[in-house]
Amino acid sequence: MTDTDATLSDALARIATAPDADALRAIEREFVGKDGVVASMLGAIPTLPPAERKGAGQSANQLKQAVLAAIGERESALEGAALEDERKGEGFDASLPPPRIDRGSLHPVVQVTRELEDLFTSMGYLVLDGPEVELDHYNFEKLNIPADHPARDTQDTFYCDSPGSKATLLLRTHTSPVQVRAMERLEPPFRAVVPGKVFRQESTDASHEHTFHQMEGLVIDRNVSVGHLIGAMKTLLRGIFKKDIEVRLRPGYFPFVEPGFELDARCPFCTDGCSVCKKTTWIELLPCGLVHPNVLKAGGLDPEEWGGFAFGLGLSRLVMLRYGIDDVRHLLGGDLRFLEQF
Amino acid sequence: MFVSYRWLARHVDLEGITPEQLGNDLTLSTCEVEGIEPFAPHLSAVTVGHVLERAPHPDADKLGVCKVDIGDGEPLQIVCGAPNVGPGQRVAVATIGTVLPGDVKIKKGKLRGVASNGMICSVRELDLGDEHDGIWVLPEPNGEPLAVGQPVGEALGMGDWVIEIDNKSLTHRPDLWGHRGIAREVAAIYERKLKPLDLSLPNLGGTPAFPVKVDDAACSRYLGLGIDGVQNGQSPDWMRQLLLAVGQRPIDLFVDLSNFVMLDLGQPNHAFDRTALDGGGIAVRKAKAGETMTTLDGIERDLETSDLLITSGDEPVALAGIMGGEESKVQGGTSKLLLECAAFDATTVRRTSSRLALRTDSSARFEKSLDPTLPEKAAAHFARLLSEIQPGVSFPMILSDEGSWTDPATAIHVRGDVVRRDLGVTLADDAIAAILDRLELHTTPKDGGYEVAIPSARATKDLTMERDLVEEVGRIHRYGSVPEAPLMGAVLPPAFDRRRAVVRALEDRLSGAARFHQVMGYSFQSDDLLAAVNGDKGDFVTARNPVAPEMAKIRREVLPSVLGLLESARRQRSEVMIFEVGKGYRPEEAGEDGLPREVHQLVVAIARAKVSGENGAFNEGAFFRMRAVIDDVVRAAGVTVPCWSPHENQLHAALHPVKQVMGQWTADGVPAGVMGDLDPEVRARLGLVGELDSDVAVAVLDIDALLGAPEAPRTYTPLPKFPSVKVDVACVAPDDLPASTLAQAITQAGKGSVADIELFDVFRGESLGEGKKSLAYHVVLQSANKTLTDKDAAKFLSRLERTLESTGAALRS
Incomplete structure (x- = not known):
């Protein structure tokens, strides 16, 4: 070697x-x-x-x-x-908890509002806004609800004082005042929705809240009929519940529409009665109707030429239905344990 | 309002129509039915029994031991304390296991040692009245004893259904506030005939009319019917049962009959004891200033001069259309009545009843604008019913009928084309006319359409224009038979709405990458909260009728709403990151229309547990986190990031006077907003101390200012073609020299080649000397034209050294 x-x-x-x-x-x-x-x-x-x-x-x-x-x-x-x-992979335990990733959330009312805004804008509706502190004039008078009308219950309205203002002010009780504001501002024909905060003077409990959210809808055009209203509402419900929903219109009284309706939807949560529909298989979903000729006139439109329909969607209620929320007060309560779920 | 199925059947044939079907059809054509319940279901649970014997109880004087046959074999032994029980009677027996109103379950028992196997019921125990001084001895409607063993309800023909109607759905229908009105709808829906009802006054005597003086237009008609020879007592069973079914407790004949007429025809009325009225008669007038009266419910009411009164001898005897006076209660003994049926102004009644919070069946009807022809029909109905019950009564006086009224009955022209256009149906003209005729809205062809007669009952408020008749046709035709139609016309995408886009982008970035939760707050802010957070001291819009006295203020700014949530949120989580997009209302900037200006704000808050001692890096505090977040979200919204600079004045009373900055795009320009730590006192008042000791930073951005700021759309910068050079720089500076001055010096020294500056360390220590700090930066130098070299870096450093001289800082060797 x-x-x-x-x-x-x-x-x-x-x-x-x-x-x-x-x-x-x-x-x-x-x-x-x-x-x-x-x-x-x-x-x-x-x-x-x-x-x-x-x-x-x-x-x-x-x-x-x-x-x-x-x-x-x-x-x-x-x-x-x-x-x-x-x-x-010695010593690896897949069952150990992962680290927490805190995330943020959009408010559920905002989520549902956006969904509806997107649905409506895709059908040519404008999204409008209106003042929350509103004139009596727009909230009632121009909506065919004169002073002392039985539909105008003082108990339900927050009347307001604003230093230096002589106008009769209130916190709007519905988003409907934007109907006349829109007619005054826009050239017909047009379609619009108005999401927003509304106020009612009432004591609160799990199903009543003095501040909540609505979405008004308004279509102004020539030759608008109840049939068009039904069609539009079905489209709306399809957008909300992602399936075809049977609806029924029944008479309902709202001074700013004539004829006025309550629209009931076949309960999307059951087939034979549940707690949501109170065992009736119908849920009362939204008031609607053909715009009253007096309201068209108040908005500066000739009722012989122009017509339209309007509807008022209870956003807060819809959010509660969508997520099965049992207490309306959670919506504005600001509890993180609630918000984190969305 | 409650409607009795059996009561309706007095006015229209309901053969073949179940209560459920009726309720459903009323809902679809007329008004909202809220529920349909069987009347007094417990009447089906108790059995007709025959008292065979009543023996004394061995140990109790007041008790009797009864043997009662209920039709199935052995008679029951029942111990009963009623004084009026006796053999031969037909009684209502609740057997063992029966549940009576009030959830009383009948059990087998022993009374003073004697077995009792059931209960013989009193009227009160069955919730049919107040009588309880004895058992209910069942009547004999057909003149013979009832068959033993059947349910009591069936035996007496008391089976009924109670239909509850939502009053709100009747707001516009004064004609539907009585059974006959509802029956008229039912007749129209099912194409049946309304049963005839004689509403003409009976023969009246010739004695001069009872004096009535109407001094006020708010009473357009006052009708007084004199009645003699009446005797008060119990009203007939059929009437008592119908009243019970709709929730009215029977009282006595006078009260029951008055109620029955109101609930039948919808006309409130009032029976006065004529002998108790002043001989001078009735005067209808407005209340005098300071006048008071005690109403039937025993409450003394302070009156206002807008309240309408019925007076006798100038003393109020009734609050017109709302409630009688206590003094006017009819005493049992009288045989002379004056029946008031009147027409009162809806607004007057509504105002008084709202002000006094006194809503009655009567005021609910008057405020709907009742038909002024109805009083006469109601008086006739009262008189005819009374005559049936007490054939001896007479009407000796001429009818008092005062006031100035006009029949509102009118006519409206309706065009078939308009009905078809508005409803979207193809109904022929004659089909339209047929529907209107079914509703007793009689049609006559005219001018290519129809002249439609509107009877006074529908003409006061409800039917005033062609569109109203479109509704009449639609609801009877049924909206369910209207075919669905798509909206036609050009659908153009709506114009770009920048406000909405910016708000959405802010919300998305905050809730997404920045991990904040969005809250939505109330527009009310409590006095306590405003005081705690040193809220804006300006004028507030206030609610006149707030939910609570301390909640009257309507917010000027969103910040306090968000701050108010922090304490409870911090109890839940050690780190709270929330934001709200909302509005505040400023009275001092009202528009010409008198509306306060609405400010649109984004408020962001971070509150997290304070870490004791030094907590790591220099910029880990909530303030700097907030700076980073806000710049990022503003950029994400496509808006130029404002320049945040300290301010000598406290920017908001809730903010720390030093740890605060204001954002602006140009010096002296519109403020974008403010941000900063919370003032320590505010933080303490909010409870964010002690175990919840928190590092709290907030930011307030004005959305309108963001919309007015220069837009900063996302743009592309070509990637560098040459490698960059990274230089680390440490500067020693006087403690009070702002870091921004050093950053400016670095940028300046780079002569356009500084691509990035990152401060990575701030250090203070003895080695530096008193009043000094060291700031260390990573600086990236980059050229678009060439590869930078170490030589370039050295040149940069020497330029920097010179630049720093003027600031009092120096490069750390």
């Missing part, structure tokens, strides 16, 4: 047992590095008799190739073993 053979077997033995890449690098340095064994073998060549020089050069190179090849193999083996190890 030559010296070179001994060196090689020594190197191979150490490579074979090298525990990691660092150890391999060290061995590499030791044998084939700048000052390594191979380098010194090559450095010693000029001192050899010329006849041996070629052989010595070859052995040094063979040694180098053999060491590098062995290191490469060992490296691959180590990597393979490491992968195998990692694949064992």
Whole structure:
């Protein structure tokens, strides 16, 4: 056995047992590095008799190739073993709880409002806004509800005083005042919805709240009929409940529409009566009707030429129906445990 | 309002129409039926029994031991304390297990040692009246004893259904406030005939009319019918049963008959004891200032000069159309009555009853504008019913009929084309006419349409124009038979609504990436809350009738609403991040129409548990978090981020006087809003101290200001073609030198090549010396034209060194 053979077997033995890449690098340095064994073998060549020089050069190179090849193999083996190890996944417990990611939320009323706004704007409706502190004139008078009309119960209206203002002010009891405001401002024909906050002076409980949200709808056009109203309401309900909903119109009295209706929808939650529909299979969903000729006149439109329909969607109620919320007071209560659910 | 099925059947044949069907059809054509309940269901649960014997109780004088045959074998032994029980009677027996009104369950028992196997019921125990001084001895409607063993309700023919109608759905229908009116609808719905009812006055005598003087237009008609020879007592069973069915407790004949006429025809009326009235007669007048009267319910009422009174000898005897006076109660002994049937102004009655919070069956009817021809019919009805019950009565006097009224009956022209257009149906003209005729709205062809006669009962408020008749046709034809039609016409996408887009973008960013919860608050703010948060001291719009006295103020700004939620929210969570988009109302900036200006605001709040001691990096406080969030959401909304700078004055009384900044796009420009930490006192008042000790920052943005600011649409910047150089810079500066000055110096020194500056450390320590701080930055230098080298970085540093000289800072070696 030559010296070179001994060196090689020594190197191979150490490579074979090298525990990691660092150890391999060290061995590499030791044998084939700048000052390594191979380098010194090559450095010693000029001192050899010329006849041996070629052989010595070859052995040094063979040694180098053999060491590098062995290191490469060992490296691959180590990597393979490491992968195998990692694949064992020792100590992994998939049932440990993930870290909490707190997230924010849009208010459920806003979510449903947006959904409806998008539905209506896709059908050419404008989205309008109106003042929450409103003139008696728009909230009642122009909607065919003169003073002392039985439909105008003072108990339900928050009348307001505003320093310096002589107008009769109130917190709007519905989004309907925007009907006349829209007629005054826009050129017919037009379609509009008005989401917003409304107020009623009443004591609160799980199903009554003095502040809630509505969405008014108004279509002004020529030759608008009850049939169009039914069509529009069915489209609306399809948008809300994502399926066809049977509806029925029955007479309902609202002074600003004539004829006026209550629209009932076949209960989307049951087929044979449940707590939501109070066992009737119908839920009273929205008041609607053809715009009263007096309201058209108040809005500056000629009732012989123009007609239209209007509807008032109870947004708060719809949100409660959609999510099964049992207490209306949660909506404006600001409880994080409520909000986080949306 | 309650309607009795049996009562309706007095006016229209209901053969073949079940109560459920009737309720459903009324709902679809006329008014909202809220419920249909069997009348007195417990009458079916008690059995007709025959008292065979009553033996004395061995141990109790007042008790009797009865044997009662209920038709199934062995007679029951029942111990009964009623004095009037006796053999031969037919009685109502509740057997073991029967449940009586008030959830009384009859159990097997022993009374003073004697077994009792049921109960013989009194009228009161069956909820049929107040009599309870003895058991109810069942009447003999056919003149013979009732058959033993049947349910009492059936045996007496008392089976009935009570239909409850939502009063709101009758607001516009004065004619539907009595059974005959509802029956008229039923007749129209089912195409049946209304049964005839004689509403003509009986023969009256020639004695001079009872003097009536009407001094006020609010009484358009006052009719007084003199009645002699009456005797008060119990009203007949049939009447008592019908009254009970609709929830009226029978009292005595006079009261019952008055109520019956009202509930039958819808006309309130009042029977006075004529002998108790002043000989000078009745005068109808407005109340005098300071006048008072005690109404039948025993309450003394302060009157106002707008209240209408019925007076006798100038003393009030009734609050017109609302309630009689206590003095006017008919005493049992009288045989002379004066029946009042009148027409009172709806508004007058409504105002008085609202003011006094005294809503009665009478006021509910008058405020709907009753038919002025109805009083005469009601008086006739009263007289005819009374004559049937007491054939001896007479009407000796000429009818008093005062006041100035006109018959509102009118005619409306209706066009078939209009009906078809509005309803969207193809009904032929004659079908339209037929429907109107069914409603007793008689039609005569005229001018290509019809002249429709509107009877006075429908003409006071309800039917005044062609459209009203469209509704009449539609509801009887049924809206269910109207075919659904799509809206026609061009559908153009509505114009871009920037306000809505900006608000949505703000909401989306806050609730999304920034992880805030959106709240929606009340527009009312309590005095306590406003005081706690040092709310805006300006004028408030106030509610005259707030839900609570301290809740009258309608908010000027949204901030207090959000602050008011923090304490309870912090109890739930250690970190609270919420926002509201809402409105405030400013009276001092009212428009010409008198409406307060509405300000549209975004308020954002962060409140999180304070970490004791140094809590890591220099910019981890809520204030800096808020700065980052607000700039990000404003950018996300496509609006140029304003420049936030400190302000010498406190920007809002709720804010920390120093830890606060104001946002502006240009110096002296419109403020975008303010943000800052909460003032420590406000924080304490809100309870965010102690165990809830919180680091709280808030921001208030004005949406209108954002809409007025320069838009900053998202744009693309080409990616750099050459590598950048990263230089770390540490500056030592006087403690009070704002970081922004250093940032400006760095930018300046970069001569346009500074692509990014990130402050990563702020350090104070002895090694720096007193009053010094060190700020360390990562600076990225970037050129569009070439690869920057270490040489460029060195040049930048030496420029920076010179630039810093003027600020009092220096590069840290």
